[in-house]
Amino acid sequence: MAGTGVSLVIAGTIRVPPENLEAFRPHMRAMLEASRAEDGCLEYAYAQDVAEPGLIRVFEAWRDQAALDAHFATPHLAAWRAAWPEFGVSDRRLIAYEVASQRAV
Template sequence: MADPGLIRVFEVWRDSAALDAHFQTLHMAEWCAHWPNFGVSDRRLFAYENASQRPL
């Protein structure tokens, strides 16, 4: 079922250190400061680990 206004974002990161570095960037600080101005009222972040991937 679709949730109106729900946006799902999936990203792939090389490792935890790369993800941690991403969260320390200036553009992420700016986004976090401004996301309420765009109507974003909530965000939930989850990390999933995969052992491998392959094209289908």
């Protein structure tokens, strides 16, 4: 996360019934592609938990709060959330972390 100031990392999980994962995958891909193209998006990823089917791990990094606020106002985010009931998406648990610096470990 280059630059000065505070970047934001969003990390957490959502749940999708395992039997709905394949049908939901195109929606996840569309959200990833649109979000990654946004100004201020440094990283945006989903990963299926190896030990727990249907648990999707979310990781996002944003340049700043303004970039995240703009993300929340996008049509693709509205479409993403609108698709959730059809696929049984639940238990959204996302936390924002303010990051002032970073280093390799």
